[in-house]
Every structure is written in structure tokens, then in C-alpha cells.
Amino acid sequence: MTDAQTDFEPRITAFVCNWCTYTGADLAGTSRLHMASNVRIIRLPCTGRIDPLFIVKAFERGADGVIVSGCHPADCHYTSGNYHARRRFAVFHDIMGFVGVDPGRMTFSWVSASEGAKWKDVVDEAVSKVRELGPYEAYRALAPDDASATAEVTP
Amino acid sequence: MSDRYFISDADLRGLAADLLGAGTEVVAPVATDICQSPSAIAATACTLDHSLVDIDYRSLATADDLDLDRGLPQLSLKGYFLPEHEALCRWKQKGTTTEVIEVPTEFAPRVVLAAKPCDSAALEVVDKVMNWDYKDELWNGRREATTIVNLACPVIDDSCFCTAVGSAPDDVKGADGLLTPVAGGYVYEPATDKGRALAATHKARFDADVAADTVGRQADDERAAARERVAGNLEIDAASVRDWIDTHFEDPLLSQLAIRCNGCGACTSVCPTCHCFDIVDEQEGVGRGTRRRCWDTCQAPTFTLHASGHNPRDDQHVRYRQRINHKFAIYPLKFGEVLCTGCGRCTRVCHAGQDLVEILQAIDIAARRPRDDASGPAADEPAEAAS
Amino acid sequence: MTDVATAPAYTGVEDMRRIARELLEAGDVRVIIGWEHARRGARPVFVSDPADTDKLIFDTRCVHNLVTYLNPRRDAVAELGKIGLVVKGCDVKAVAGLLREAQLTRDDVVLIGVRCGGVLEENELPAALALTPENVAPRCHGCDNREPTLTDHLVGEPQPEPPRPVMTIDERVAALDAQPLEERWAFWTDQFSKCVRCYACRQVCPLCICERCIVEKTQPQWIESSAHPRGNFSWNITRAIHLAGRCVDCGECERFCPVGIPLSLLNRKLQHIVRDRYDYTVSDDPENAAPIGDYRLDDQQEFIK
Numbered sequence: 041m042t043d044a045q046t047d048f049e050p051r052i053t054a055f056v057c058n059w060c061t062y063t064g065a066d067l068a069g070t071s072r073l074h075m076a077s078n079v080r081i082i083r084l085p086c087t088g089r090i091d092p093l094f095i096v097k098a099f100e101r102g103a104d105g106v107i108v109s110g111c112h113p114a115d116c117h118y119t120s121g122n123y124h125a126r127r128r129f130a131v132f133h134d135i136m137g138f139v140g141v142d143p144g145r146m147t148f149s150w151v152s153a154s155e156g157a158k159w160k161d162v163v164d165e166a167v168s169k170v171r172e173l174g175p176y177e178a179y180r181a182l183a184p185d186d187a188s189a190t191a192e193v194t195p
Numbered sequence: 196m197s198d199r200y201f202i203s204d205a206d207l208r209g210l211a212a213d214l215l216g217a218g219t220e221v222v223a224p225v226a227t228d229i230c231q232s233p234s235a236i237a238a239t240a241c242t243l244d245h246s247l248v249d250i251d252y253r254s255l256a257t258a259d260d261l262d263l264d265r266g267l268p269q270l271s272l273k274g275y276f277l278p279e280h281e282a283l284c285r286w287k288q289k290g291t292t293t294e295v296i297e298v299p300t301e302f303a304p305r306v307v308l309a310a311k312p313c314d315s316a317a318l319e320v321v322d323k324v325m326n327w328d329y330k331d332e333l334w335n336g337r338r339e340a341t342t343i344v345n346l347a348c349p350v351i352d353d354s355c356f357c358t359a360v361g362s363a364p365d366d367v368k369g370a371d372g373l374l375t376p377v378a379g380g381y382v383y384e385p386a387t388d389k390g391r392a393l394a395a396t397h398k399a400r401f402d403a404d405v406a407a408d409t410v411g412r413q414a415d416d417e418r419a420a421a422r423e424r425v426a427g428n429l430e431i432d433a434a435s436v437r438d439w440i441d442t443h444f445e446d447p448l449l450s451q452l453a454i455r456c457n458g459c460g461a462c463t464s465v466c467p468t469c470h471c472f473d474i475v476d477e478q479e480g481v482g483r484g485t486r487r488r489c490w491d492t493c494q495a496p497t498f499t500l501h502a503s504g505h506n507p508r509d510d511q512h513v514r515y516r517q518r519i520n521h522k523f524a525i526y527p528l529k530f531g532e533v534l535c536t537g538c539g540r541c542t543r544v545c546h547a548g549q550d551l552v553e554i555l556q557a558i559d560i561a562a563r564r565p566r567d568d569a570s571g572p573a574a575d576e577p578a579e580a581a582s
Numbered sequence: 583m584t585d586v587a588t589a590p591a592y593t594g595v596e597d598m599r600r601i602a603r604e605l606l607e608a609g610d611v612r613v614i615i616g617w618e619h620a621r622r623g624a625r626p627v628f629v630s631d632p633a634d635t636d637k638l639i640f641d642t643r644c645v646h647n648l649v650t651y652l653n654p655r656r657d658a659v660a661e662l663g664k665i666g667l668v669v670k671g672c673d674v675k676a677v678a679g680l681l682r683e684a685q686l687t688r689d690d691v692v693l694i695g696v697r698c699g700g701v702l703e704e705n706e707l708p709a710a711l712a713l714t715p716e717n718v719a720p721r722c723h724g725c726d727n728r729e730p731t732l733t734d735h736l737v738g739e740p741q742p743e744p745p746r747p748v749m750t751i752d753e754r755v756a757a758l759d760a761q762p763l764e765e766r767w768a769f770w771t772d773q774f775s776k777c778v779r780c781y782a783c784r785q786v787c788p789l790c791i792c793e794r795c796i797v798e799k800t801q802p803q804w805i806e807s808s809a810h811p812r813g814n815f816s817w818n819i820t821r822a823i824h825l826a827g828r829c830v831d832c833g834e835c836e837r838f839c840p841v842g843i844p845l846s847l848l849n850r851k852l853q854h855i856v857r858d859r860y861d862y863t864v865s866d867d868p869e870n871a872a873p874i875g876d877y878r879l880d881d882q883q884e885f886i887k
Contacts, residue, residue: 092823093796093804096816100806102480113879123877126886127860131826131874133885134855135848138759139819140767149887162887178767184280184477184485184810269841279778280808354622450658455626457650459782461840475807489808492780496655497798512658546706546786546838547646548625 050170052079052105052163053098055090057122060111060152067156075160076167079107086110088121092132095146099179105145105170107162112150122150144169145176200394200401201410203380204263210400211258211308220305222275224262225253252307252314263309265376267351271467271538272307272314273321276337280489283333283474288482300332302340306393309346309374312366313357313538317467318343319369323530324470342389343370346381347414350421354539356429356552362536364421375414382414425537429552431559433523433533439562440524444516448561452554453515455547460492462541462549468522468534471498493517519554586717589642589710594696594738598668601694601735602635605666611692612663615651617644623706626651630662638668640738641710645701645719647832649676649788654685666692670701671727674866675830676788678732681868685791688868695733699741700725713745720747720754721833721846732866751850758847770815776841777814779807783835783845784821789828796820822848827856827873830864 056062062083068075084090087110095106108129116122129148137143147166151159202210214221227249250266252275285296307315318338325331348357348364357363367373372390374381382405385391394401405411443449463469473491478484491498494515499508508514526534535551542551602614606629616638618627624643629635648667651659659665669677674695680686700713700722711717722744730736758766781797784790797805797817805820806813822845829849836845856862859882862873 093816093820096819097804100812100816113883120877123879123881124875126881126883127874127877128823130859130882130885131852131855132823134859135819135822135826135852137763138766138848138851139770140763140765142763143885147887148885165887179812182771182810182812182815183479184282184487184808184812280810454628454658455651457782457785457838459785459838460780461782461838464778464780464840473807475803477803477806477808487808490778495781510655510657542622543706544840546834548620548622550621553621 048171048175050078050104050167050175051102052107052166052170053103054079054081054107054109054163055084055087055094055098056081056107056151057086057089057110057117058083059086059117060115061109061149061159063153064151064155064159067154068159069156071156073156073160075163078167079163086116086118086121087125087129088116088118088123090125090129092128095132099141099145099176102180104173104176105147105166107147107149107166109147109149109151109159109162112152115152141179142173144173198385198391198394198403199405199411200383200403201377201380201405202374202383202401206400207263207308207374207381208258208261210397211255211261213397213400214306215255215258220303221255221258221261221308222252222272222305223255223260223308224250224264224266224268225255225260226262226264227251227253227269252310261308263346265309265346265349267311267538267540268314270465271317271540272310272343273317273467273470275307275341276318276334277321277470277472277490280487281333283486283488285485286483298333300336302336304340304342307341307343310343310370311538312345312348312364312368312370312373313355313362313536314467315343315345315370316357316362316366316368316536317538320468320526320530320532320534320536321470322369323532324526327530342372342393344372344374344383344390344393345370347373347375347418348421350424350428351539352543353428354542354550354552355425355537356539356555357537358422358426359429359431359555360433360533360535360537364425365418375417377410377413377417382410429537429555431555432562433527435562436555436558437524437527437533439558440520441528443561444520446561448557449516449519450512452519452557453512453549456494456511456515456545456549457547458494458496458511458514459547460494461544461546462518463492463494464490465540465544467536467538467540493521515549519558523555523558586714587712589712592640592696592738595638595640597735597737598640598694598696599635599638601737602629602638602666602668603632605692606630606632606635610664611666613659614638614666614668614694615648615659616640616668616694617646617648623708624710628659628662640668640696642700642702642713643705643707643710644670645705645833645837647673647676647786647788647834649673649680649832650786650834652677652680652686652691653788653791655791655793664690664692666694668694668696669730669733670696670698671725671730671866672698672721672830672832673788674730674732675727675864676832678866678868678870679789679828679830679864679872680791682870682872683789683791693733693735695730695736697728697730697736697738697740698725699728700744715745715748718745718747719833720749720751721831723747723750724752726863727866730866732868751846754844755847755850755854758851771811773843774814774818775811776843777809777818778841779809779814779817780840782838782840786834786838787825787829788832788834789825789830790821796824818843818845818848822852825849826852827860827862827864829853 149162287294325334367386371387372385471491472488500506522534605611614629617624618637703719805816856873860873
């Protein structure tokens with residue numbers, strides 16, 4: 041498996057909260073920590089704003105993995121956003137696993153503004169895990185089959 | 196329809212095999228596992244009862260899959276001419292240049308075998324709107340490429356009413372030929388050039404010698420009996436129903452008949468004549484996407500939602516009234532055809548109990564009532580007049 | 583199967599008709615929504631005339647969850663006036679859901695509860711059959727609301743427990759859970775690819791009440807509207823998540839689905855999730871707050887790094 045995948049670079053989308061993880065990621069950068077460069081960060085005010093639909097959309101649009109990260113419990117800038125997110129994502133994580141989405145493709149974390157090193161670890165682990173799982177071809181195979189038996193359509 | 200052939204059971208399957216062997220797509224009723232998953236766990240995990248075998252129109256993999264039991268396929272032939280979703284064009288964009296990639300409008304010839312007459316008749320009804328102010332090349336292309344052979348119907352149950360709306364269990368409207376079961380096989384009667392060409396190309400399968408007083412008579416009797424059976428389900432005067440609906444838009448009868456409808460839209464998806472579609476642009480990646488059309492339903496709350504936020508049909512009974520109006524008044528007035536072929540699927544699929552046989556009966560009764568009261572039926576007239 | 587006996591007549595029917603008639607005559611309600619017998623089986627009926635209350639029935643074919651007619655979007659029903667609704671134990675949990683979410687006030691509706699012994703899976707029949715393991719609706723097994731409390735009137739004798747179906751929904755969920763991930767993916771993507779996006783599941787669900795459903799949002803189009811597997815996956819997962827902790831397991835979504843997607847498996851799994859993680863079971867007590875929208879400081883977070 042690994043030989044064919046040596047040139048596979050996972051595409052990871054990260055949905056992070058502005059106050060903690062985004063700042064933590066920034067700290068990782070200013071501290072010149074080396075980490076995998078496969079992650080595209082999308083900044084939101086709070087994990088409580090993250091709709092599970094964003095994750096579905098990321099997979100639809102070609103992400104091989106996603107990261108969702110925010111403030112530790114009790115540290116949410118908006119007091120309780122992350123508590124709501126915790127429940128919402130627990131349910132989402134479980135039901136996605138039930139329908140056959142590998143939980144290894146979804147990483148959830150609490151990373152505070154001072155945890156630049158932790159962000160590096162979260163990123164490196166997520167990228168390495170997804171590299172091991174390979175490109176998310178199964179999701180891409182859901183792409184519309186307009187080339188049905190009744191029409192020959194060139195892609 | 197002056198020429199008749201006999202084709203044996205074995206030869207009919209042989210015909211399907213010949214067509215498949217020549218690389219022609221053959222669409223026909225196929226018995227289907229309703230769980231429809233090749234996955235190993237489907238049998239235990241699926242909650243649906245596996246003793247209920249559905250029939251669906253499918254592209255045959257082999258001639259053995261052909262189901263000739265004359266059951267009603269779950270969905271109509273509509274999806275083979277107007278797919279649930281289909282690409283209208285694709286685009287690629289780089290910088291300021293956009294390339295539009297057209298989709299083909301010509302299709303490989305294919306044959307539909309053992310089609311239900313109500314499903315084929317529906318295609319001819321919808322041909323009218325598909326060639327009205329705009330010629331729909333994708334619909335027309337598929338129609339031109341397809342030869343349809345009907346299999347005369349024994350009448351499914353008391354929800355069928357094809358004869359009440361101008362069709363019949365042995366109709367060839369919209370099709371190219373008709374098979375009628377007789378002892379040992381079928382009588383085949385081509386109705387169009389395509390139908391005749393099928394028999395000519397596969398001469399070996401068709402026997403031109405059909406004894407009129409035995410085999411021929413058998414076919415005629417079978418068909419007459421079916422027509423009588425279905426006529427017993429519902430008889431209406433379609434013209435007076437059309438005129439009554441057209442002049443009684445605000446009549447409370449129409450709301451009463453719609454009250455239990457949930458707006459689920461199942462009726463429109465199983466209906467062979469419903470053809471409304473939505474067009475959406477879907478991005479497939481950076482700088483590329485597809486414009487698609489997909490089935491839509493007038494029963495959806497947002498079907499007539501305007502950009503302003505106003506919705507002229509903002510409640511379910513109004514949407515249901517629209518469906519009846521479109522099918523039995525507007526379309527007939529515009530195109531001279533009822534937008535319904537009496538297949539009964541809408542009634543069978545409706546889990547809220549809406550019954551089109553009952554509804555048409557009630558409207559027919561209201562339409563035939565003497566015109567002593569200009570405002571419509573009397574207040575104490577029950578809505579469920581047929582039950 | 584052809585020798586299955588007809589179900590014995592339900593004892594509460596006369597009381598139900600009497601209560602309905604009295605409510606209408608007194609003007610306490612303007613319309614009674616219950617079930618009637620029709621050509622193809624039992625179906626919902628709207629009775630405004632006290633003389634028509636004899637149409638009301640209750641038997642093993644009365645599968646429909648009539649709470650869907652309380653949906654605030656249904657103006658035509660609201661215009662009929664105050665409603666008296668006949669409810670089974672599963673149905674009335676949906677009323678509790680609406681009360682919980684402030685879509686209804688308790689005074690808006692009079693509830694006539696029935697002590698139900700279970701319903702048929704295939705209900706469109708001319709006569710009500712007695713329940714057997716082969717014909718009973720699988721969701722009836724293990725029903726915890728056979729003596730509903732959220733009612734204004736309660737009719738019928740306590741019924742025997744519904745028979746255990748050939749395979750229970752929990753057993754089917756467990757069978758799926760026991761499979762490897764790829765098998766589950768294959769199963770669910772096959773099922774979702776059948777979807778024709780008719781939205782029957784949403785329309786009939788008593789708790790799908792959003793005035794503007796997320797699937798109809800076009801700028802941006804969050805959930806693709808075409809009925810291809812990718813769009814269908816997004817729709818079905820989103821609907822499932824939006825019902826977590828709210829779904830009452832009435833089974834209507836699956837019954838209405840014209841292509842037979844086994845939604846009851848998804849719904850039951852979601853119920854297990856909220857039960858196992860948050861000790862929550864849907865009941866007909868409106869004071870029992872739904873799990874999503876609520877939180878505790880010590881909620882499980884084993885999946886979070």
C-alpha cells in the first residue's frame with residue numbers, strides 16, 4: 041500500500057475557532073515549528089458555529105480528511121459554544137462511523153491559544169493518519185453518474 | 196395494425212438475447228430486491244420485507260432477467276427519457292475563458308420490451324409539452340432512439356383507471372408495437388415503422404402465420420376482457436371534469452379532497468406523466484461544474500416560491516388543487532390530452548390515503564350535477580362520494 | 583400468511599367516537615383528526631360534524647402519525663379551528679417534541695390517546711389483521727409508551743404486548759455495527775443512491791417543521807438538490823443529524839419513502855447514541871429537555887484530542 045501512496049499528499053481542511061486554535065496555529069507559525077503543510081485552515085468565531093454540513097461539504101469538494109478544533113471546555117470565548125459543539129460532534133462522529141465514514145479521517149481537538157506545539161502534533165498526526173488511509177476515493181466515487189447507459193457523455 | 200405475428204415464449208427471450216448480443220440496450224421489467232444492495236449484510240440489516248419483490252424497468256444484463264409476469268413496475272418509463280438527474284452541459288473555466296462542453300443529443304438505439312401501455316401512452320402525452328415552445332433535444336433524442344414494445348396488461352387492481360382517461364390496457368399510444376399473451380407465446384402487432392422494422396430484422400423469431408379464429412381470437416378476447424375489467428374501476432366524462440375544474444377554482448370540494456395530503460411528492464415521482472424539473476448549476480471542482488436538471492415536484496412548498504419571498508401556492512391544499520388542475524384541466528385545454536394515463540401509482544404510493552379514483556369520481560359527480568347552484572356543490576355533499 | 587386472522591375489534595372505539603362527538607357538540611374543538619376506513623385501508627380523516635364521528639376507527643392498520651397535521655406550516659388545517667387529535671403512544675411523543683420546541687402550546691390541541699397493542703407494517707389492507715411476528719411493524723417491539731400520559735382522554739383496554747418481530751430493529755442495527763466499515767459504507771451508499779429527493783421523509787415527519795429547510799437554501803447551495811449519490815448522502819445524513827434526540831420512532835419516514843430506504847435503522851442508531859452518551863430517551867414528557875441544544879460540563883469527549 042505504501043509504495044503506491046508515496047506521492048499522495050492528503051488534502052486536509054481544518055475548521056478552527058478564532059480565539060483559541062487559530063491563535064494557537066498562529067503561534068506554531070511564529071515559533072517556526074515545522075509541520076505538515078497539507079492543511080487549509082478555515083477560521084470561524086467558535087466551534088459552536090461549525091455545522092456538521094461543513095465537514096460533509098469538505099469531503100464533497102475533495103478533502104481527504106478534516107480537522108475540527110477549538111477552545112478547551114470552560115475556556116470558550118462565548119462561554120458555551122464548545123459545549124454545544126462537543127455534543128453535536130459526538131453525534132456526528134458516531135453516525136458518520138455508522139454509515140461507513142472512517143473516523144480516522146475526522147480529527148477533533150481542543151487546542152488553546154498557547155498550544156502551538158499541540159497544534160503541530162494534531163496536524164502531523166492527522167496528515168499521517170490520512171496518508172495511511174489514502175485518498176478518499178470512496179467519497180469521490182459518489183460523484184454523479186451522468187454517463188448512464190442511456191447517454192454517452194465524455195467527462 | 197393489420198399485420199400480426201406469433202412469437203413463442205422462448206423466442207421472446209431469444210429476441211432479447213439477440214438484441215443484447217448485438218450490443219443493443221434492452222430495457223424491460225425485472226424482478227428486483229427492494230433492498231437493492233449487493234452488500235453482504237443487506238439481507239439481515241434491511242428492515243424491508245424481502246418477500247416483497249418489486250418489479251422495476253431495468254437495463255437487462257441477460258435475457259433471463261426479463262420478467263413477463265405483467266406486474267406493474269414500481270417507477271414508470273419516465274426515467275429513461277427524462278432521467279432523475281441529467282447533465283445539460285458542463286463548463287471549464289480558466290481565468291477569463293470559459294469553455295462550455297455540450298452533451299450529446301443523439302443516443303444509441305435501444306429497445307423497451309414488455310412496457311406497460313399506461314407508461315408508453317404517458318410518453319406520447321408528454322411529447323406535446325416537450326415540443327411546444329421549445330424542442331427538448333434530450334427528450335426527443337431518447338424518444339427517437341427507442342423502440343417500445345408494449346405487453347398487454349391484465350389490469351393490476353382497482354386503482355387502475357386507464358380507460359377513464361383515454362387509454363386502455365392494450366393501448367399502443369406512444370409505443371411501436373403490442374404483445375398480447377396467448378397459449379405458448381404472444382401475438383405481436385406492430386404499430387409504427389420502428390415496430391415493423393423490429394419484426395423484419397428479427398424475422399426468425401416471428402411467425403407471420405397467425406390463425407385468426409384461434410390464436411387471433413384468443414388475443415382479442417384477452418384484451419376485451421381487460422378493458423372491461425378496468426372500465427369497472429372508474430368511468431368519468433373527462434371533458435366535463437375538465438370544464439368543471441376550469442370553472443370552479445375556488446370550490447371547497449377541491450380543498451376537502453386534498454386535506455390529508457402531506458406534500459411528500461411521492462405521487463409526482465412515480466407518475467409517468469409528471470415532468471416538472473429544476474435546473475441547477477453544481478460546481479464539481481475549482482473552475483469546473485455541471486448544469487443539471489433534476490426532477491422537481493409541484494407538491495414541494497418552494498415550488499412556486501418567488502425571489503421576493505411571496506409564494507402564490509403556500510399551502511398544501513392549494514398545491515394539491517394545482518396538481519388536479521394541471522392534469523385534468525390545464526393540460527387538456529392546452530394540448531388536448533389528459534396529463535394522466537390511469538396507471539394508479541399515485542394512489543398506491545400515497546401513504547396518507549389520497550385516492551385519485553375517489554377524487555375523480557367526486558369531481559365527475561359534481562360536474563354532472565344539474566346547474567341549479569352556480570357556486571358549486573351543496574354544503575352537505577360528502578367529499579368522499581365514492582367510498 | 584393468508585391464514586392470518588382478523589384482529590379482534592378494539593374496545594375503545596365506541597368511547598373514542600363518543601368523546602369526539604361530545605367535544606364537537608360542545609364546541610371544545612372544531613375538528614377531530616383520526617382514522618377512517620377507506621377503499622385501500624385505514625387513512626386519516628378530518629371530522630367536523632358530530633354526526634360523522636362514527637367514521638372514526640382504531641385498529642392494527644392505524645399506522646399513520648396524525649401529529650404531522652399539527653405542523654405550524656399547515657395553514658389549511660389551522661383554519662379548520664381547534665383540533666382534537668387521536669394519538670398512539672409513539673405519536674404523542676411528537677406532540678411533546680413540539681411543546682418542547684415551543685411550536686405548540688398545550689391548550690392548542692385536545693389529545694385523545696389510545697392504548698395501542700401495535701400496528702401492522704403493511705397497513706394498506708381492506709381488513710385489520712391480527713399481529714404476528716411476520717406482519718407487525720418492527721418498531722412496535724419494546725414500545726415504552728403503551729399507557730400514554732400526555733393525553734386529555736385515554737380510551738381502550740390495555741392491550742397485550744406487540745409480538746416480537748422476526749428481526750428487531752435493534753438486532754438489525756447491531757448486525758450493521760458488527761460489519762466492517764467498508765461493508766457499512768457500501769450498504770448505506772447503495773441505499774442513499776435510491777433516493778429520488780421527493781422529501782416525503784421530511785414532509786411527513788411531525789418534527790420536520792423548519793419554515794425554510796436547509797436543503798432549500800440556494801445561496802449557497804449547502805446540500806446539492808440533484809438526486810445523485812453525493813447529494814443524497816448529504817441530504818440523508820443532514821436530516822438524520824437534525825433529528826438526533828428528537829425523532830420519536832414513529833416510522834412514518836420509512837413508510838412514506840417511495841424507494842424503500844431503511845431510515846428506521848439510522849433513526850434507531852441515533853437514539854442509541856443519545857441514550858449511551860447522554861442517558862436520554864424520547865418520552866411524552868415535554869419537560870424532558872432534548873439532548874442537542876443542551877449540554878453538561880462533564881459530557882463525553884473521548885473522541886476529542
